[in-house]
Amino acid sequence: MADDITLPTISPRRMAFDRFVSHRAAVVSVFVMVTLVVFVALSPFTARYGVNEQVQAPPNYFLPPRANAWLGTDDIGRDLYSRLIYGVRVSLVIGLFSGLISVAIGCVIGAVAGFRGGRFDDVVMRVTDLFLAFPFLVTLLVMRNMIGGISWLKPVTGELNSVRFIIVLFAIFGWMGVARIVRGQVLALKEREFIEAARAAGASRWYIVQRHLLPNSIGPIMVALTFSIVGAIISESTLAFFGYGPQAGDGSTSLGILVGQAKGAVNTGFWHLALFPCLTLVVIALSINFIGDALRDATDPRLQRDA
Amino acid sequence: MLRRLAWAIPTLVFVTFLVYIALRIGTDPVASYKRINPRASKAKIAQYIEVNGLDPNFVRGYFRWLGNFVTLDWPRSIKGSREVWPQLKDALANTIRLGVAASGVGIVIGLALGVFAALRPGGRRDVAVNAAAFVGISIPPYVSAILFQLLFAVYWSRWFGSTLFPTSGVYPPGQMGFDLGLMVKHMVLPTFVVAIQIIAVYSRYMRSSLLDVLSSEYMRTARSKGISEARVLFRHGLRNALIPVVTIAALDVGAIVGGLIITENVFSYPGMGKYFLSAFGEGDFPLLMPWMVIIVASTLFFNLLADISYAWLDPRIRLG
Numbered sequence: 251m252a253d254d255i256t257l258p259t260i261s262p263r264r265m266a267f268d269r270f271v272s273h274r275a276a277v278v279s280v281f282v283m284v285t286l287v288v289f290v291a292l293s294p295f296t297a298r299y300g301v302n303e304q305v306q307a308p309p310n311y312f313l314p315p316r317a318n319a320w321l322g323t324d325d326i327g328r329d330l331y332s333r334l335i336y337g338v339r340v341s342l343v344i345g346l347f348s349g350l351i352s353v354a355i356g357c358v359i360g361a362v363a364g365f366r367g368g369r370f371d372d373v374v375m376r377v378t379d380l381f382l383a384f385p386f387l388v389t390l391l392v393m394r395n396m397i398g399g400i401s402w403l404k405p406v407t408g409e410l411n412s413v414r415f416i417i418v419l420f421a422i423f424g425w426m427g428v429a430r431i432v433r434g435q436v437l438a439l440k441e442r443e444f445i446e447a448a449r450a451a452g453a454s455r456w457y458i459v460q461r462h463l464l465p466n467s468i469g470p471i472m473v474a475l476t477f478s479i480v481g482a483i484i485s486e487s488t489l490a491f492f493g494y495g496p497q498a499g500d501g502s503t504s505l506g507i508l509v510g511q512a513k514g515a516v517n518t519g520f521w522h523l524a525l526f527p528c529l530t531l532v533v534i535a536l537s538i539n540f541i542g543d544a545l546r547d548a549t550d551p552r553l554q555r556d557a
Numbered sequence: 558m559l560r561r562l563a564w565a566i567p568t569l570v571f572v573t574f575l576v577y578i579a580l581r582i583g584t585d586p587v588a589s590y591k592r593i594n595p596r597a598s599k600a601k602i603a604q605y606i607e608v609n610g611l612d613p614n615f616v617r618g619y620f621r622w623l624g625n626f627v628t629l630d631w632p633r634s635i636k637g638s639r640e641v642w643p644q645l646k647d648a649l650a651n652t653i654r655l656g657v658a659a660s661g662v663g664i665v666i667g668l669a670l671g672v673f674a675a676l677r678p679g680g681r682r683d684v685a686v687n688a689a690a691f692v693g694i695s696i697p698p699y700v701s702a703i704l705f706q707l708l709f710a711v712y713w714s715r716w717f718g719s720t721l722f723p724t725s726g727v728y729p730p731g732q733m734g735f736d737l738g739l740m741v742k743h744m745v746l747p748t749f750v751v752a753i754q755i756i757a758v759y760s761r762y763m764r765s766s767l768l769d770v771l772s773s774e775y776m777r778t779a780r781s782k783g784i785s786e787a788r789v790l791f792r793h794g795l796r797n798a799l800i801p802v803v804t805i806a807a808l809d810v811g812a813i814v815g816g817l818i819i820t821e822n823v824f825s826y827p828g829m830g831k832y833f834l835s836a837f838g839e840g841d842f843p844l845l846m847p848w849m850v851i852i853v854a855s856t857l858f859f860n861l862l863a864d865i866s867y868a869w870l871d872p873r874i875r876l877g
Contacts, residue, residue, distance in 0.1 A: 383808065383860060385811050385815035387818055392583055395582075395583030396579045509700070516703055516710065524704070531700060532696050543691070
């Protein structure tokens with residue numbers, strides 16, 4: 251016990267890093283995600299065929315895994331392995347962009363709601379409660395059609411089936427969960443002495459939010475970001491599975507489209523078409539969830555971890 | 558308490574108004590009517606607009622629709638002009654059966670796993686349960702549904718020569734009348750798909766809630782009184798740990814319904830989910846609105862139940 255006193259002090263950042271590294275599943279997840287991103291970014295080298303290229307002259311459909319098509323081929327003879335790489339690329343873009351936009355909007359709204367309280371806070375929290383209580387797929391489908399039906403939004407959202415539309419749709423949705431988390435954090439910080447000190451020193455509200463509240467909320471915000479990303483990737487797959495997903499265009503596909511194809515492949519017994527896209531989706535979701543969990547543990551200073 | 562109850566009705570009206578607007582803009586009911594019935598006469602279309610409250614003015618239209626709805630004068634579906642309630646009733650019954658079965662299985666297993674993990678935090682069992690819960694949360698229901706289908710519809714019969722669990726519908730094609738055994742058999746796979754998510758979520762809630770309770774002062778008091786360890790755990794620990802879990806359970810119904818909708822569709826199970834997706838795909842306004850009212854009403858009901866149960870279970874909380 252006496253040794254504790256002589257321990258060198260470490261910075262919060264260092265402490266968070268050490269804690270993150272001690273979460274073994276998260277370290278593995280980071281490794282998996284980095285590998286995946288590298289594979290996807292280097293698609294000209296890692297993919298063996300083009301998106302719509304057939305692996306060999308017909309008959310080439312529904313081939314089981316083999317040397318010239320590692321994960322087999324689909325109904326018109328395209329290499330599943332290469333298509334997965336292209337598909338994950340689109341899905342990661344959707345996840346990243348809608349995640350970042352959701353977090354940006356959610357931070358602003360959550361911080362304002364938590365800091366000002368009152369009527370604005372009431373209305374925002376009522377709306378988010380309502381939306382989050384509803385079955386997710388129903389809200390998503392109804393909102394999708396509604397936003398698509400408003401003609402003056404067209405310049406922002408693009409076509410109903412475009413990737414851009416999906417990103418906008420998920421951003422409109424995603425901010426709510428983030429806002430709730432940030433609001434909670436701001437409410438907890440608001441009463442602390444250092445905020446009071448800043449206010450006493452004459453700091454403006456905006457200054458306090460920007461210099462004290464947001465930097466101190468960075469942990470929860472990072473956690474919210476990981477969950478928004480994984481939420482967007484899964485939502486894209488869900489929409490595509492039910493036939494409402496993005497048409498990624500001729501030269502492209504998405505993880506959701508590939509998972510959606512699995513539905514038709516099951517009863518005919520083409521296991522590779524069902525198994526590999528599903529497995530990819532689960533691995534991505536699991537990795538990001540683990541990273542988020544480790545970030546939450548790592549950035550929560552109240553949490554005591556032994557060793 | 559009464560005040561909250563009184564608020565539920567205006568909230569229901571307001572939310573269904575929002576749903577009405579969203580569906581009017583999103584599915585364009587008149588256009589879908591013309592698409593499904595291309596040879597409908599002008600008078601027919603005018604009548605359709607009239608009975609469904611599709612007035613160009615949203616407010617007037619909504620109250621027209623509401624009037625017909627509460628007097629049970631429901632318009633017929635646009636496809637085949639069928640009555641709505643018989644279909645909706647069957648779908649609702651099927652979904653409630655599946656939902657109750659899945660929640661029952663899911664909550665019991667989830668809570669048990671949570672307790673099992675919390676008894677020795679940081680131990681091997683705890684780590685295993687935690688990892689399993691993460692996998693469960695990360696698997697979307699349609700993925701587990703597809704993998705189950707692949708296993709049971711295709712490979713089981715190929716490997717063992719007989720089907721263990723059927724993978725679609727409530728009864729095999731051609732089955733007439735009621736047969737409990739067949740029904741249960743058809744429900745096994747969808748139930749487990751929905752239950753996986755519930756188990757994953759609840760084991761984590763239960764674990765953290767029980768850990769909070771176990772480290773509290775009154776647990777130490779109970780132990781110091783010399784009560785047996787089992788009694789301490791069950792009478793003092795579990796009862797208090799369940800309070801937050803019950804509240805979350807009631808709030809979580811929306812998520813369970815979401816899982817049901819997806820699962821039903823993969824297993825061709827004729828419930829609310831299949832009903833919604835086919836009606837939504839066709840823009841069938843007369844079918845969609847009553848469905849939405851049921852979903853909104855049940856969401857509000859369970860939210861209310863969460864508040865009430867919280868206050869009832871935990872005497873420290875008083876509702877304002």
